[in-house]
Amino acid sequence: MWDRIRRADPLVKDGALAAIMAAPWLGIELAAALGLISPKGSSLVLLPAGAVIAPVAIRRRQPFLAFCIQVAVLAAAEPRWPDLAETFPAAIALLLGAYSTGAYSRARLASMGVVAGASVGLLLATFHGGGPGYSFLLFGLAWLIGNSLRVERRNHALVAERAKQLEREYEAARRAAAVEERARIAREMHDIIAHTVSVMTVQAEAAHRVMSKQPEAAAEALRAVSDSGRQALTELRRLLGLLGAASSESLDPQPGLADVPSLVDRVRKAGLPVELQIEGEQKALLPGLDLTAYRVIQEALTNALKHSGRAPTRVTLHYGESEIRIEVADCGRAARGKAVDGSGRGLVGMRERVAIYGGDMEASPESRGFGVRVRLPLLGGLPPTGGRNESGPPPVSPLTARS
Secondary structure: OHHHHHHOOHHHHHHHHHHHHHHHHHHHHHHHHOOOOOOOOHHHHHHHHHHHHHHHHHOOOOHHHHHHHHHHHHHHOHHHHHHHHOOHHHHHHHHHHHHHHHHHOOOHHHHHHHHHHHHHHHHHHHHOOOOOOOOHHHHHHHHHHHHHHHHHHHHHHHHHHHHHHHHHHHHHHHHHHHHHHHHHHHHHHHHHHHHHHHHHHHHHHHHHHHOOOOHHHHHHHHHHHHHHHHHHHHHHHHHHOOOOOOOOOOOOOOOOHHHHHHHHHHHHHOOOOEEEEEEOOOOOOOHHHHHHHHHHHHHHHHHHHHHOOOOOEEEEEEEOOOEEEEEEEEOOOOOOOOOOOOOOHHHHHHHHHHHHOOOEEEEEEOOOOEEEEEEEEOOOOOOOHHHOOOOOOOOOOOOOOEO
């Protein structure tokens, strides 16, 4: 019910408020008209009081006009100032009018002038003995309160709009970075698949040549073709799940975890003290998964080189039975925010790569420095063969990384 009241039209709410304020005095006037009571001088005070209360109904729709009407009624009822001032709803209505001009009126200078004029009039009436005490000070105070709340509301709206704009800009930058990274991944997978298919072609031709003379060697070659074909299909399903694949611009072989030591050496030469620790028994990985793990370490070390202030950094690579765990942590500045490179593109790229292979990632400030932790399943997060139509691409696991 309260929410419905808050959403109601201001004219309806203010009209109800004016009716509530005027109801007691209208009841007195009605009782006097019926002869039930005989209040002394009721018509001389109650009629101006009702005229002062009525503009409250438009105090937010037309605040300046409402207060001008109230001031005009005050000027017309000047001989009855003391009695009118003692009419409590009328006094409250006047203060509401002054407050509303400061809080809602667009004509700020004009409203200030009217409030000042009304205050001066009350001041002069007070000096001549016909004014209601020090009430002339309340008009200016009510206007100042309303104006202060108006400024606060405006500043709050500006801050909220700025926050929404920054959120929209960040989201647009994140989407652009995701699209760019997917295109890059697609190009790299194109090279991997092309290499695998080339190997299959060579092996099939070799099997064909030796099939009649060396059947065992031909069978071995055909098994290699089968294994390579399954591997190529695995990578192809991931490739088809990306947006926009382009041809590769480089014929160099793609790097993998075997190249991490040389990567660490290059980063050390660039000025970042890096310690590499490899745990567990190293395993042969799918080319795409191998490349993803390498790119994660490469991006994390690049961010550490940029933002840690050349702080000591540890790279931990753990080979488990069914997954690979990667941790890159530095001891540099802790609060680097959501995006380690200023725009969030580096973290977005890592998340995209990790999500494609069904892994998860954490990237967050620590007590000292910044840490990136990644888990990659060795099976690459593919669904079981019987649980999905093999003609379509596998689903991409949702991002579980926290920034």
